[in-house]
Amino acid sequence: MKAFPLKKGTTLVLLAILALVLCAIYLTYNTYGNFQFAWMLRGKKVAAFLLVALATGMATxxxxxxxxxxxxxxxILGLDSLYVLIQTVLFFVVGGVKMLSQEQTPLxxxxxxxxxxxxLLLANVLLKRQQNDLFILLMLGMIFGTLFSSTSSFLQVMMDPNEYDLLQGRLFASxxxxxxxHLAIAAGIILIGSLLLYRLSSYLDVLHLGADQAANLGVSVNRFQILILFLVSLLTGTATxxxxxxxxxxxxxxxxxxxxxxxxxxxxxxxxxxxxxINFLVGSQFLVEQVFQLKTTVSVVTQFVGGVYFIWKIIHERRRQG
Structure with a gap:
């Protein structure tokens, strides 16, 4: 196995050290003399941070x-909207109190x-035909996402207000x-999916050159895209x-x-x-708990930072191209 170049290796080491420091601070800050209880409570959250960061980083x-x-x-494939629809239908049919009180591993x-x-269904239908269908796949994902969101909104309007209030706790990242x-099951799925993606790194390097160049270099592009899409959906779906x-x-x-x-x-x-x-999630959760006193959530912090960064990147790209 080749060693990392100095600059890239140094960057990774610094990021890893920062992640360890942030995790240590989060686990030990303001434990009020009951470190064992804080370790148990916060340790489960740290494990979730690691899994979500692994799944999201690899998949994106x-x-x-x-x-x-x-x-x-x-x-963009509508996975978030599908999750909201699934939770809305279950709360609408089963009831919020039963949903929150019973074991939900099968669900x-x-x-x-x-x-x-x-x-996987969309990919099998579209990507098997020709490369250009990738863009149709993305458009269908957006259409399905809109359909799922509209259906969820319709059911939520018909819900009892108390049921709707209980549902909202499920629709924000927590x-x-x-x-x-669930954490143990998710760990198995995410670790296997991430390992498979990492082993496919060399093929992704070739695909980075473009689909035509990858095909010329011997990659079965459509089959490879279906495999990547399934692994990406599996990781994203598990984290969600x-x-x-x-x-x-x-x-x-x-x-x-x-x-x-x-x-x-x-x-x-x-x-x-x-x-x-990992650094972003641990840092955001620390701010939510210790600075904002749980008056906001990690998803709100992520949406705010992500929205600002998204707008900045669009402006930056337009200036660079202009």
């Missing part, structure tokens, strides 16, 4: 390589399966009430089912990773994006 970088667009994230697995199968069984939708997180960490690692090699981009995700 892979998806942007496949689409050749650094502004797109896997959420957790069903949510992941539906989100992965949706993308690291506070994570089921330990575990903690809820986190809009803009993938966009933030992937694009900052490109700036810190000006290379096409995914074996550098992947760990950079993952470490950035």
């Amino acid at each position: 970088v892979s998806f942007q390589t496949m689409t050749q667009n650094q502004f797109l994230t896997p959420n 957790f697995l069903v949510s992941i399966l539906l989100m992965a199968l949706l993308s 690291f506070s009430n994570i089921n330990t069984n 089912a575990l903690v809820g939708p986190i809009t803009f997180l993938g966009f933030i960490v992937a694009n900052i990773a490109y700036q810190m690692m000006p290379t096409y090699r995914h074996r550098y981009l992947f760990p950079t994006a993952v470490l950035l995700g």
Whole structure:
């Protein structure tokens, strides 16, 4: 195994040290003399941070390589909207109190399966024909996302206000009430999916050159895209089912990773994006708990930072091209 170049290796080491420092501060700050209880409570959250950062970083970088667009994230396929629809239907049919009180491991697995199968179905129908159908796939993802959102809104309007209030707790990313069984299942799925994507790094490096060049170099582009799309959907769906939708997180960490690692090699981009995700999530949760006194959530912080960064990047790209 070749060693990292000094500059890239130094960057990764510094990001890893920062992640360890932030995790240590988060686990030990303001424990009020009850460190064991704080460790148990916060340790579960840190585990979720690691898994969500791993899934989001790997999935977003892979998806942007496949689409050749650094502004797109896997959420464009409508996965967040599908998650909201699944939760809304379950709360509408079963009831909020029963949903929050009973064991939901089967429902957790069903949510992941539906989100992965949706993308796989679209990919099998469209990408098998010709390369240009990738853009139709993205358009259909946006259409399905709108359909899911409209259906969710319709059901939410018909809900009892108390049921709707309970539902809202599920529709925002939360690291506070994570089921330990779900965490173990998600860890297995995310670790396997991420390992597969990392092993495909060399193929993603070739795909970065463009679909035509990848095909000329011997890559079966359509089959490879279907595989990547399934793994991306599996990782994104698992992270979403575990903690809820986190809009803009993938966009933030992937694009900052490109700036810190000006290379096409995914074996550098992947760990950079993952470490950035860990730093961002741990730092955001620390601010939410210790500075804002739980008056906001990580998803709100992510949407604010991501929205500002998205606007800045658009303006920056237009100036650079102009």
